[in-house]
Amino acid sequence: MSAVDTRAPRKSRFGWNILGLLVFVIAGFPLYWMLDTAFKPAKDAIDPNPSLLPTGITLDNFRRALDIADFWGPVGRSLIVSVAVVLIGIVVGTLAALAISRFAFRGRKIVIVGILAVQMVPLVAMIIPVFLLLNDLHQYDKLTGLILTYLTFILPFTVWTLRGFIVNIPKELEEAAMVDGCSRTGAFLRVVFPLLAPGMVATSVYGFIQAWNEYLYALMLLSQEHQTATVWLGNFTTKHGTEYAPMMAGATMMAVPIVVLFLLVQRKMAAGLTAGAVKG
């Protein structure tokens, strides 16, 4: 019985596995090629018939990338902006998420629709008035101005995701604590908050990544000398045309920390995103 059961799928699985490996190779190739180019000697990178396997490992490209233009300045600015956005976003967002998930009040539905709708407004459409607004407020080319604008897309996302985490925490736990003499605030701090903390961490990391990756606002709202990391990489090409190997080294330096962070929180975020999407 069992022999038959296991053999049949294994046989048919072989074909699927081959197909799966093909998907793996194709989907992973751009990543592989970025790393391969970043670490191979620069002269091997400009070979019209390149070797698909690594040809040797060198850090020269990274040195060159750091030499070409100031790298740590943009990275520092990106860090300041992203961390500030996330800190403000998580505090303000948690309060708002609590309001729409734990309170029944008039206008709740409108607030929810509003927060969802705001997420849908394309950032690009907003760039002209935002640029003019910051110009009027003398916040053009200031990190504070950029932080404020980033909140418009980090906040709705944070509120909506945290709401998802909060509704999964049973209300009864809070009620039990309140019956035992906790105030509403006390119940939140002692019962909900510890359960919510992992979700808050995941949301923060995800928000951080989004802020870090933003390109258009950073390009438009900061001058060249105050550029952030994404703009640094985007400009890499215009100034030094074909130096692809250092460019891939720069790309690697920007991508690896972000990808690692992403790998750490992705599972938690995906669970939050799809929870309740299918179950009736």
Next chain:
Amino acid sequence: MSAADTTTPAKVPPPRQAPPPAAPHASRRPRTANGAAVPWLLLAPCLLVLVAVMGYPLVRLVTLSFQTFGQPQLWGFKPAEWAGFDNFKTVLSDSEFWSVVVRTIVFAVGCVVFTMVVGMAIALLLQKVSGWVKTLINIVLIASWGMPVIVATTVFKWLFDSDYGVFNALLSRLPGVDMIGHNWFASGPEGLAVIMLLVVWGAVPFVVITLSAGLTQVPKELEEAARLDGAGAWGVFRYVTLPILKPIVVMLTTLSVIWDMGVFPQVFVMRGGHPEPEFQLLNTYSYDRAFVVNDYAQGSAIALITVLLLLGVVAVYMRQMLKIGEVE
């Protein structure tokens, strides 16, 4: 089964809607001020930020598109003047605008269709492969999902470089093909196809991972029953799996439309900050009008038209999200 129910009528929410207003009613008199104020106090900072940095510019976007606003107005030498529908008239009677609209729609539809089909295929494939293959694919998908868009764009630029790009080199290894030196960005359609590939590559992981999560919730017994009743693989997918996944598919499709209509950095960076006319999509075109031609009013009018074009899709998405939100 229960999942399919949620997709059918919009009638499910109303009964759930009823209780919330009822609750305050009971205790209304004693503590209205206190009880009702708490959620609004909690919401206040969030709403304040959104209104200031989102609401105001949104209003400004609308007013700008009805004004004359160029360089002199930006520097404050001249006040902005009301121009009525002039900007819209100029934009809508411009044949270049219409070719940009058509190009944007073709591009976005192509991206969405490819993303959804490839995403669904990979999600279904993941159910068939052995555990270790599944792990390998998942790692690659999540890593490429996490890649910053700008990084992905520069990497694709390198892959498709005319002289040293690995893609041309690989193609040239096929017998009878010589693609070395072929410039993919010499023509709009070819260049946009490369950009489409980049967008799809970046969007597929999210679709696969969300669909995979959905697929695990499809009851095996239902598929079994359909198979016993004589349904083939396609029949099972079409009449059992797909209807159950429908809420997720609707959500993913609408999201993809919104995202793919909003493609900007990919085109912008790929073309070195100055997309040629045959590469312009609505967003880059609006940007171009505003910041290159310095006609902020016309740029705003184009942006506003883009937003209006998207409204229908957004409405579908919101309905789906609200349904999901109402589930608990």
